[in-house]
Amino acid sequence: xxxxxxxxxxxxxxxxxxxxxxxxxxxxxxxxxxxxxxxxxxxxxxxxxxxxxxxxxxxxxxxxxxxxxxxxxxxxxxxxxxxxxxxxxxxxxxxxxxxxxxxxxxxxxxxxxxxxxxxxxxxxxxxxxxxxxxxxxxxxxxxxxxxxxxxxxxxxxxxxxxxxxxxxxxx
Amino acid sequence: xxxxxxxxxxxxxxxxxxxxxxxxxxxxxxxxxxxxxxxxxxxxxxxxxxxxxxxxxxxxxxxxxxxxxxxxxxxxxxxxxxxxxxxxxxxxxxxxxxxxxxxxxxxxxxxxxxxxxxxxxxxxxxxxxxxxxxxxxxxxxxxxxxxxxxxxxxxxxxxxxxxxxxxxxxxxxxxx
Numbered sequence: 001x002x003x004x005x006x007x008x009x010x011x012x013x014x015x016x017x018x019x020x021x022x023x024x025x026x027x028x029x030x031x032x033x034x035x036x037x038x039x040x041x042x043x044x045x046x047x048x049x050x051x052x053x054x055x056x057x058x059x060x061x062x063x064x065x066x067x068x069x070x071x072x073x074x075x076x077x078x079x080x081x082x083x084x085x086x087x088x089x090x091x092x093x094x095x096x097x098x099x100x101x102x103x104x105x106x107x108x109x110x111x112x113x114x115x116x117x118x119x120x121x122x123x124x125x126x127x128x129x130x131x132x133x134x135x136x137x138x139x140x141x142x143x144x145x146x147x148x149x150x151x152x153x154x155x156x157x158x159x160x161x162x163x164x165x166x167x168x169x170x171x
Numbered sequence: 172x173x174x175x176x177x178x179x180x181x182x183x184x185x186x187x188x189x190x191x192x193x194x195x196x197x198x199x200x201x202x203x204x205x206x207x208x209x210x211x212x213x214x215x216x217x218x219x220x221x222x223x224x225x226x227x228x229x230x231x232x233x234x235x236x237x238x239x240x241x242x243x244x245x246x247x248x249x250x251x252x253x254x255x256x257x258x259x260x261x262x263x264x265x266x267x268x269x270x271x272x273x274x275x276x277x278x279x280x281x282x283x284x285x286x287x288x289x290x291x292x293x294x295x296x297x298x299x300x301x302x303x304x305x306x307x308x309x310x311x312x313x314x315x316x317x318x319x320x321x322x323x324x325x326x327x328x329x330x331x332x333x334x335x336x337x338x339x340x341x342x343x344x345x346x347x
Contacts, residue, residue, distance in 0.1 A: 035196040055200030065211035066273035083273065090200065103194065112201070119204075151208055153273040160206040170196040 038168045041090030041142040047073040049089060059147065060162075061085060066153060084122060086148035093168040095139050102170035106141075107133040112163040118150040119162060130167065137168070210275035214268060214344045217318040220297050222250050222265030229269075232286035235323065237262055242329060258292075261326040267318030280320075283310040287339030294326040295338060306343055 012165050016095070040057035042049045046061035062071040066083045070076055076085045093105050108130040109121045119126045122145050137143055201287040216233035218225050223244050238248035248314060252263045262288035270280050283306040284297050295302045297309055299322055323340070 036198050038198045038200045040200060040202055047255045055198070055201075057200070058203040058205065061204070061206035065205045065207045065209040066212040066269070068209060069215035077188065085206070091197070091200075118173075130205040148201075148205065149204075149206070155189060155274055155334075156208045156276075157208050160204075160208055162204050164204065165199055166202060167197055167199040 023059045031154075034097045036093055036102065036139070036168055036170050038091060038093050038166065040166075041092050043088040043090050043142070043144045045073060046088040046144075049073065051130065057089070059087065059089060061087065064149070064151065068129050080152050081154075082124070082152040084148050084150045086146055088144045088146055090144050090167060091168070092142045093136075093139050102136055103108065104136045104137045104171050105168045106168045106171055107145075107153035108169065109133050110165050110167075112165050115162050116161075117155070117160060119154075119164070120150075121166075122146050126164065133166075136171065199309045208274050210273070210277075210314075210346070212270055212272045212275065212277070212280065212344060212346050214270045214342065217265050217267030217269050219265035219318070219320050220277050220318075221250060222267075224250075225266060233266075235264060235266060237264065240325075240327070242327075249256075258330075259326050259328045263322050263324045263326050265322055266318050267320055268313075268342065269318040270277065270313065270315055270343075272346065276347060277315075279312045279314060279347045281311045281345045281347060282313055282321075283307060283345070284309055285341050285343075287341055290338060292328065292331050293336065293338075294324075295340065296326070297326040297340070298322055302340065311347065 002075055008058050010039050024087065040049055040051070040055065042052045046058050047061060050060070058144045061074050064070060064085045066077070070085065074085055075087070076083055091107060091122050095102055096097055109124070109126055111119060111126045111128050124131050124133055133145065134143070147164075214226070214231055215229050216225055216231065218228045223235050223237065225233040225235055236248070237251050238246065240246055240251065240253070240262045242255050245325055246262065250264055254261045268282060284302055285306045286295060286299070286302045288303050289304050300307050309321070
């Protein structure tokens with residue numbers, strides 16, 4: 001191999017490395033995204049979650065009304081023109097070795113689609129845009145959060161469905 | 172610079188470039204929430220400005236105390252009215268019934284009342300309707316969200332023995 005050929009080969013190797021390492025961080029990033037994980041937990045005295053222990057859970061308040069008895073674990077406050085029903089759910093975030101440097105996490109929540117009723121987590125009204133529910137949340141602990149929604153007296157009777165997207169971000 | 176050195180440098184650079192990604196590590200979950208909103212109505216007894224003050228006003232379990240009543244003595248309890256006939260006397264007082272509704276298209280309600288137990292001696296009426304232990308219709312088309320005044324009347328025969336008396340009156344509201 002001539003000196004020019006070796007130089008050309010060395011240049012190709014260097015550029016290949018540059019190109020490869022430019023792409024490489026994206027793969028690392030994808031790995032770091034899984035540095036923490038989240039699951040929903042049931043809180044004693046509140047509505048038991050369907051799918052507790054997973055990151056795709058459900059809460060069924062059952063029949064709710066302003067004046068009739070409610071299911072166990074559901075609480076209610078009645079105002080002049082609306083009532084609010086609530087229950088608690090838990091969020092447990094865990095981190096693996098890739099997340100060792102993170103001391104705690106920030107929790108955010110949003111509605112996956114706009115709703116006619118007002119939904120709140122820990123008193124924060126949700127929209128389809130992420131809202132901060134809490135900062136410095138501890139890992140490896142089921143942290144209880146209040147989930148509530150407001151039903152105006154004028155709201156028609158019927159089924160209510162919504163999906164909350166809860167996000168934990170490593171600090 | 173050798174390829175080995177270049178590789179080390181590049182790996183270090185890649186590591187440094189990914190450090191900010193650690194701070195942005197995140198995970199999400201979805202919580203599906205369901206409920207069924209039901210229609211409901213509720214009633215409360217309310218004080219009437221011209222009636223006996225209720226104990227437990229603004230609840231659905233109130234008490235109206237007439238105090239000492241008689242055909243001819245002064246009745247000390249404010250807002251108790253009396254009428255006396257040849258064979259009995261009647262004491263009366265106003266009270267309010269307020270019915271609220273939620274998540275309902277009903278525009279009015281029907282009110283009924285019954286005695287909790289029979290009274291062989293005295294006669295109990297709400298407005299002009301004599302009560303029995305079976306529900307008696309007191310009226311239809313009552314309006315929600317406002318205290319509607321009603322009168323409870325107790326008629327005591329002049330021949331009745333003296334002593335305390337009490338009676339539970341049960342009220343039932345039905346959405347129209």
